[in-house]
Amino acid sequence: xxxxxxxxxxxxxxxxxxxxxxxxxxxxxxxxxxxxxxxxxxxxxxxxxxxxxxxxxxxxxxxxxxxxxxxxxxxxxxxxxxxxxxxxxxxxxxxxxxxxxxxxxxxxxxxxxxxxxxxxxxxxxxxxxxxxxxxxxxxxxxxxxxxxxxxxxxxxxxxxxxxxxxxxxxxxxxxxxxxxxxxxxxxxxxxxxxxxxxxxxxxxxxxxxxxxxxxxxxxxxxxxxxxxxxxxxxxxxxxxxxxxxxxxxxxxxxxxxxxxxxxxxxxxxxxxxxxxxxxxxxxxxxxxxxxxxxxxxxxxxxxxxxxxxxxxxxxxxxxxxxxxxxxxxxxxxxxxxxxxxxxxxxxxxxxxxxxxxxxxxxxxxxxxxxxxxxxxxxxxxxxxxxxxxxxxxxxxxxxxxxxxxxxxxxxxxxxxxxxxxxxxxxxxxxxxxxxxxxxxxxxxxxxxxxxxxxxxxxxxxxxxxxxxxxxxxxxxxxxxxxxxxxxxxxxxxxxxxxxxxxxxxxx
Numbered sequence: 001x002x003x004x005x006x007x008x009x010x011x012x013x014x015x016x017x018x019x020x021x022x023x024x025x026x027x028x029x030x031x032x033x034x035x036x037x038x039x040x041x042x043x044x045x046x047x048x049x050x051x052x053x054x055x056x057x058x059x060x061x062x063x064x065x066x067x068x069x070x071x072x073x074x075x076x077x078x079x080x081x082x083x084x085x086x087x088x089x090x091x092x093x094x095x096x097x098x099x100x101x102x103x104x105x106x107x108x109x110x111x112x113x114x115x116x117x118x119x120x121x122x123x124x125x126x127x128x129x130x131x132x133x134x135x136x137x138x139x140x141x142x143x144x145x146x147x148x149x150x151x152x153x154x155x156x157x158x159x160x161x162x163x164x165x166x167x168x169x170x171x172x173x174x175x176x177x178x179x180x181x182x183x184x185x186x187x188x189x190x191x192x193x194x195x196x197x198x199x200x201x202x203x204x205x206x207x208x209x210x211x212x213x214x215x216x217x218x219x220x221x222x223x224x225x226x227x228x229x230x231x232x233x234x235x236x237x238x239x240x241x242x243x244x245x246x247x248x249x250x251x252x253x254x255x256x257x258x259x260x261x262x263x264x265x266x267x268x269x270x271x272x273x274x275x276x277x278x279x280x281x282x283x284x285x286x287x288x289x290x291x292x293x294x295x296x297x298x299x300x301x302x303x304x305x306x307x308x309x310x311x312x313x314x315x316x317x318x319x320x321x322x323x324x325x326x327x328x329x330x331x332x333x334x335x336x337x338x339x340x341x342x343x344x345x346x347x348x349x350x351x352x353x354x355x356x357x358x359x360x361x362x363x364x365x366x367x368x369x370x371x372x373x374x375x376x377x378x379x380x381x382x383x384x385x386x387x388x389x390x391x392x393x394x395x396x397x398x399x400x401x402x403x404x405x406x407x408x409x410x411x412x413x414x415x416x417x418x419x420x421x422x423x424x425x426x427x428x429x430x431x432x433x434x435x436x437x438x439x440x441x442x443x444x445x446x447x448x449x450x451x452x453x454x455x456x457x458x459x460x461x462x463x464x465x466x467x468x469x470x471x472x473x474x475x476x477x478x479x480x481x482x483x484x485x486x487x488x489x490x491x492x493x494x495x496x497x498x499x500x501x502x503x504x505x506x507x
Contacts, residue, residue: 010329010332010333011329011333011341013329014329014330014332014333014342014345015345017326017327017329017330017345017349017391018330018344018345018348018349020326020384020387020388021348021349021351021352021388021391022348022351022352023363023367024352024355024359024360024363024364024367024388025226025351025352025355025363027363027366027367028219028222028355028359028360028362028363029219029222029223029226030219039216040216040220043216043217043220044220044224048204049221049224051199052199052200052201052204052221052224053201053224055118055198055199055200056186056187056200056201056228058118059118059121059122059125059186059198059200060183060186060187060232062122062126063122063125063126063129063182063186064179064182064183064186066122066126066130067126067129067130067132067133067178067179067182068133068175068178068179068182070126070130070133070134070275071130071131071132071133071134071135071137071178072133072134072137072171072175073271074089074093074130074134074138074271074272074275075133075134075137075138075141076137076141077089077268077271077272078090078093078138078272079138079141079142080141080258080259081258081259081260081261081268082258082259082260082261083258083261083265083268083269083272084265084269089272089276090138091496091497092272092276092280093131093134093272093275093276094131094134094135094496095276095279095280095493095496096127096128096130096131096279096280097131097442097445097492097495097496098445098488098489098492098493098495098496099128099279099280099283099284099488099489099492100191100448100449100466100469100485100488100492101124101125101128101129101189101191101192101449102191102192102195102449102451102466102469102470102473103283103287103469103485103488103489104124104127104128104192104279104282104283105120105124105191105192105195105196106195106286106473106478106481106485107282107283107285107286107287108120108123108124108282108283109195109196110286110289110478111282111286115196116196116197116198117196117197117198118198120196120198121192121193121196121198123278124192124196125185125186125189125192127275127278127279128192128279129181129182129185129186130275130279132178132181132182132185133174133175133178133179133182134178135178135438136173136174136175136177136178136396136397137171137174137175137178139174139434139435139438140170140171140173140174141171144170172239173399175239176236176239177236177396177399178396179236179239180232180233180236180350180392180396181392181393181396183232183236184229184232184350184392187201187202187225187228187229187232187355188202188225188355188356188357188389189202190202190203190206190356190357190451190452191451191470194206201221201222201224201225201228202225202356204221205218205221205222205225205356205358205359206356206358206452208221218359222355222356222359225355225356226351226355229350229351229355230351233347233350233351237343237347284489287482287485287486287489290478290479290481290482290485291479291482291483291486293478293479293482294479304463305483305484305487307463308463308464308465308468308484308487309465309487309491311462311463311464312448312464312465312466312487312488312491313448313491315379315382315383315386315447315448315454315458315462315464316444316445316447316448317444318379318383318386319383319386319387319390319443319444319446319447320439320440320441320443320444320447321440322383322384322386322387323386323387323390323391323393323394323439323443324394324398324436324439324440324443326349326387326391326394327349327391327394327395327398327439328394328398330342330345330346330349330395331346331395331398331399331402332398332402333345333346334346334399346395349391349392349395350391350392350395352388352389356452357385357389357450357451357452357453357454357456358452358453358456360385360388360389360453361385361452361453361455361456361457362456364381364384364385364456364457365456365457368381377457377458377459377460378459379458379459381457382453382454382457382458382459385453385457386443386446386447386450386453389446389450389453390442390443390446390447393439393442393443393446394439394440394442394443395439396439397435397436397438397439397442398432398435398436398439402432402435437498441495441496441498444495445492445495448464448465448466448488448491448492449465449466449488450464450466451466451467451470454466454467455467465484465487465488465491466484466488468481468484469481469484469485469488472484
């Protein structure tokens, strides 16, 4: 296959993925104008819409920067300092990914019943989402060669100034990508905000669809979410920059020597200890307490739990493979061409992920019933919804992996006779294999805890751990919900260990 034919194939694949991603929006959003533009304007300028916009904006203004600061500080401590027990801290800091965010919300509500509203929502979402920043930043810190930093120090810059001039600018792809994931998750978050009784556009959309299934008001609210998503994508594009990350030069790439913390060792340990306690210890201890309550352990030995686990694992694997494969063409194009069509295709795939699963689910139901009835309530349609919702998780990971793979190596391979897909398979994919694994794991974790789209699209009789937990917890039967929460954590724990291994291998 010629190089030009291969490039055209990648463009075609990325275009198809973008089209499939935007298709639910073309179904859901036109309903916003079904009663005319005047009705839409009147509805959007109501005081309640202003309150929802203020709540959503405040939550993003607090959670996104807090997640970036906490994730970056934690990554720096474990990857670039002589912190005692860095390997253990690395595992513990990733472990919150094994705890679904709505399980953390239930845990904090039972520990501190008064912790609701904005404060509770900001606390729980920050503790649940900071690993999305910690993971790519830690991986990139290990991959960066310390040569530039050492050169800056030799020219008279202080350690802090050298880091600010040479390291932080090269962390921009990881920082901006992690921040974008946090922002998109906040826009689509439902479980945490519903539990914390904090109204945003997502909770309002769920209420509208619960009352009217797919009415005009829900579509109007969804259109505002799309607008907020476009704003987040624009800000991420500006923040990302185009600074080169991959190293190319003579000699072997080295790992940076860890900085001595000295008097900052104890504050650093206290900081990480508090972070792990809030994000991991509180929810795990609460689940253990639910299991110890009367009726808690009985559910562990229920035969239905095993069937629910198998159903969850099957959907998680299929969704992870589909989303990661769908993200690869767009990530490849954007890595080779930073503007034009590749940029548009990548931005399009991110838009739908900002919407709640119920909006995507209802759009796919409408399409299936009207145009492809055999697909209705099939595993294939459910997996398509997962791919649409979670492509950003895979895209950010793949983009970081490609950024660290020097394009000159592909050019060398082509000069030696490799053509088309051969360069991708023999040169690029081995270099970005850890990032591919990261994308698979991140999507699998998301699929395993998805609620609304699964409820609408999964075949009749399908049960997942998330759906079972939410059903019992909504009835305030924490003992009955505990086995499902424990199973979700148990299934997610090995995946977080894979993420830890990825950080160690990213060089």
